[in-house]
Amino acid sequence: MNKQNVPDVIVSRLPVYLRALQRLADAGETATSSQELGEKVGISAAQIRKDLSQFGEFGKQGTGYHIPFLIERLSQILHVDRIWDVAVVGMGDIGHAVARYNGFANRGFRVTHCFDADPAKIGKEIGGFIILDAKNLVEEVRKAEIKIAMLCVPATVAQDVADRLIEAGVRGILNYAPLKLIVPSTVRVQHIDPAIGMQRMTYYFD
Amino acid sequence: MNKQNVPDVIVSRLPVYLRALQRLADAGETATSSQELGEKVGISAAQIRKDLSQFGEFGKQGTGYHIPFLIERLSQILHVDRIWDVAVVGMGDIGHAVARYNGFANRGFRVTHCFDADPAKIGKEIGGFIILDAKNLVEEVRKAEIKIAMLCVPATVAQDVADRLIEAGVRGILNYAPLKLIVPSTVRVQHIDPAIGMQRMTYYFD
Numbered sequence: 001m002n003k004q005n006v007p008d009v010i011v012s013r014l015p016v017y018l019r020a021l022q023r024l025a026d027a028g029e030t031a032t033s034s035q036e037l038g039e040k041v042g043i044s045a046a047q048i049r050k051d052l053s054q055f056g057e058f059g060k061q062g063t064g065y066h067i068p069f070l071i072e073r074l075s076q077i078l079h080v081d082r083i084w085d086v087a088v089v090g091m092g093d094i095g096h097a098v099a100r101y102n103g104f105a106n107r108g109f110r111v112t113h114c115f116d117a118d119p120a121k122i123g124k125e126i127g128g129f130i131i132l133d134a135k136n137l138v139e140e141v142r143k144a145e146i147k148i149a150m151l152c153v154p155a156t157v158a159q160d161v162a163d164r165l166i167e168a169g170v171r172g173i174l175n176y177a178p179l180k181l182i183v184p185s186t187v188r189v190q191h192i193d194p195a196i197g198m199q200r201m202t203y204y205f206d
Numbered sequence: 207m208n209k210q211n212v213p214d215v216i217v218s219r220l221p222v223y224l225r226a227l228q229r230l231a232d233a234g235e236t237a238t239s240s241q242e243l244g245e246k247v248g249i250s251a252a253q254i255r256k257d258l259s260q261f262g263e264f265g266k267q268g269t270g271y272h273i274p275f276l277i278e279r280l281s282q283i284l285h286v287d288r289i290w291d292v293a294v295v296g297m298g299d300i301g302h303a304v305a306r307y308n309g310f311a312n313r314g315f316r317v318t319h320c321f322d323a324d325p326a327k328i329g330k331e332i333g334g335f336i337i338l339d340a341k342n343l344v345e346e347v348r349k350a351e352i353k354i355a356m357l358c359v360p361a362t363v364a365q366d367v368a369d370r371l372i373e374a375g376v377r378g379i380l381n382y383a384p385l386k387l388i389v390p391s392t393v394r395v396q397h398i399d400p401a402i403g404m405q406r407m408t409y410y411f412d
Contacts, residue, residue: 043215084404094300155308197396198380202378
């Protein structure tokens with residue numbers, strides 16, 4: 001399988017399938033079907049079968065999917081069969097919240113470093129972390145070989161901080177700042193934008 | 207046009223197009239093409255043309271799209287050619303951050319009500335709002351005819367609060383809590399889940 005050949009839009013659905021499967025597993029289920037999974041995630045059964053077929057043969061006609069196996073395979077495909085260390089930059093409200101977020105368990109991530117540029121915050125403890133000085137960001141992130149960061153700084157400094165994260169070797173940025181980051185093609189950005197989420201709902205309002 | 211006939215996956219892309227168009231407009235551009243727009247949003251030009259064709263004729267062969275017109279039409283389609291009042295429930299870190307988020311301007315939303323159940327927070331001022339007592343949630347939300355809410359409470363109480371929001375007439379919930387809400391089919395939920403965003407990036411990591 002060549003990763004380059006799978007459309008981004010299909011890749012973007014895999015974590016949604018994985019989350020639904022993990023919830024089924026947590027509920028004690030061991031088998032599911034593309035129909036059931038489709039109802040859980042709001043995507044057609046045919047689309048799910050087509051998406052998964054990009055990566056191999058996961059189910060049997062008539063017997064459906066074995067949940068632990070599909071979880072294992074999707075985790076491998078998404079590279080979350082390991083734990084990625086994550087840096088949080090900007091320890092304002094959002095930074096505090098994501099550093100302590102309890103939805104990462106068993107999903108491939110753990111926050112290991114928190115940075116801020118404010119002398120009043122540096123050295124303070126938050127959720128078990130000591131807030132590190134952002135002026136040492138490049139050095140610390142490089143030393144820890146961190147590849148993924150949550151960017152929680154104000155929009156005015158977000159591009160500059162992103163540039164430094166990338167200089168330090170970061171390859172994926174979860175961007176909470178309300179602006180579009182300009183990054184090299186080798187770096188991935190996912191933008192957390194509440195207005196997008198709300199517009200996806202108001203469409204359906206009268 | 208029948209809204210029921212447009213697949214959710216197409217609807218989910220419209221806000222992304224609108225955001226890109228608004229950025230082009232902010233940069234002083236008045237015309238664009240499906241090619242240029244596609245490069246901005248990482249979606250093929252053919253897909254963009256196909257998506258927009260669900261809603262009418264927006265561009266001319268050879269001359270592309272007139273940005274102000276397309277912004278106006280997409281805003282109408284997404285029902286953000288008006289301003290929706292938004293309630294924030296749960297004034298912890300995330301609630302504080304979203305109540306003061308400065309990425310909503312010109313995008314159809316304004317936070318008008320903030321609620322918390324903590325007596326230490328009720329009555330306090332945050333970003334121009336007085337935090338209201340969550341025990342009056344149903345009454346206040348109904349009175350203000352609020353249709354959309356950002357749910358920023360702990361996972362343990364999120365379902366209960368969601369039930370009360372729906373009882374009060376809310377039809378769309380932006381859910382920041384790490385759990386799946388169970389809602390009637392008439393209510394929309396968008397889940398803000400940072401792990402999903404990060405898994406969409408780690409796929410591409412070696």
